[in-house]
Amino acid sequence: MKKHKNIKKKRLNIPKIIFTLFILGLIIFAIKYIFFNKNNEKIDLGTEVVSQNIVSAKDKEIPELVLNGREYEVIAKESTYKDKMVVAKDNIDGDITNKVKVEGNVDTQKEGIYEVKYSVRDEAGNENSIKRTVEVRKTLENKGLPVLMYHFFYDKNKTTGQDNNWLEISDFEEQIKYLSDNNFYFPSWEEVEKYIDGEINLPQKSVVLTVDDGDDSFFELAVPILQKYNVDATSFVITSWYGYRANEKQKNVSYQSHSDCMHEGATNGKGVMLSWPIGKIVEDLNTSNKTLGGNATVFCYPFGQYNDVAILALKQAGFKLAFTTQGGRVYKGSDKYKLPRVRISKTTTITEFKNMVN
Ligand SMILES: [Zn+2]
Structure with missing residues (x-):
């Protein structure tokens, strides 16, 4: 009887044990599954840090990059652009030119200023990069008139410029000094209009x-x-x-319109000038002109955006010239309501600047 009872008990326990083991197994599996990735990450991070330390102790120098050809190249529209590349050398790895990555495209069908960036990384992970500026010009014979586009300024001793539209003030001074030292001519808007109409020529060294x-x-x-x-x-x-500002007359500064209240985005994400009815645009232009003293003849599109209605409104409001943010020079015969400019930004070097105005 005793024996029988024991056997019976044992028989009853076996499924229970199996069930308990099964549940335990499930819990262990779940815990492993949840923490598996985290553990892996930790291990990976550890090895990365260790390996970086070992390598950087050997090679801390960035690879050297030297441009083949010029830092600033000027080519004619519709010509073929063949990149002259760079040479990359590293103190440990030797010639690593074949590892150079090239970014940036030069569209020879479209006038403008393009940037080509070359970057390279040595075995130890030290990186370096260098850039080349390529200007696609309408013609190479006729130099055209560069109209420079600036935005904001900062003093590096006090702040840092927020983005590429902010130019450090000593860089600006270097550019202005260059124009002054080299006797550049600064034509009036009337002269620019006559130049576009083919009525006058401007001095070789002219810039706006x-x-x-x-x-x-x-x-x-x-x-x-x-x-x-x-x-x-x-x-x-x-x-x-x-x-x-227009009332505070300042020597060497003249005022033209960048709209009255059209420097705002519409719900479609584009400037309001592209969606307002023509009457409302003309009204805005008239208000802006009045604020500037009634002599405004030149306009600069908010965000560089324009369409046929905007152009028609400008003509109705008496504006003679209008500038976009597209890159390029102004030539005899250029479309007076789609004029391009040459953008000056935080990263513009003095070499680039000289090429942009010469
Ligand atoms: Zn603006």
Whole structure:
């Protein structure tokens, strides 16, 4: 009887044990599954740090990059662009030219200023990069007129420029000094219009300076430099924001319109000038012109955007020239309501600048 009972008990326990083991197994599996990836990551991070330390102790020097050909190249529209590449050398790995990555495209069908970036990484992970600027010009014989486009300015001793539209003020001074030292001519807008119409020629060394928006950084930092070197610039003012500036007459600064309140995005993500009815655009242009004293003849499209209605509105409001943000020079016969400019940015070197104006 006793024995029988024991056997019975044992028999009853076996499924229980199996069931318990099964549940335990499930829990262990679940825990492993949840933490598996995290553990793996930790292990990976550890090895990466260790291997980097070992390698960087050997090679801390960045590879050297030397451009073949010029830093600033000018080619004619519709010609073929053949990249002259770079040579890359590393103190440990030797010639690593075959590892150079090239970014940036030159569209020879479209006038503009293009950037080609070459970057390379040595075995130890030290990286270096260098750039080349390629300007596609309408013609090489006729130099055209560069109209420079600036935005905002900063002083590196006080702040850092927020983005590429911010130019360090000593870089600006270097550019203005160059124009002044080399006796550049700064034509009036009337002269620019006559030049486009083919009525006059401009001196070889002619350049126009434009500064968009009319914000404080231009007046506080850049205007004193323009005055110091006696160089003229046009401020394209958003009159609803900075229109009062036009009353503070400043030597070497003239004012033209960057719209009254059209420097705003519409719900479609584009500037409102592209969706407003023509009457409303003309009204905005008239208000802007009035704020500037009634003599505005040149316009700068908000965000560089335009369409046929915008152009028609400009003509109705009496504007003679209008600038986009497209890259390129102004030539005899250029479309007066789709004029391109040459963008000056934070990364523009003085060599590039000289090429942009020469
Ligand atoms: Zn603007």
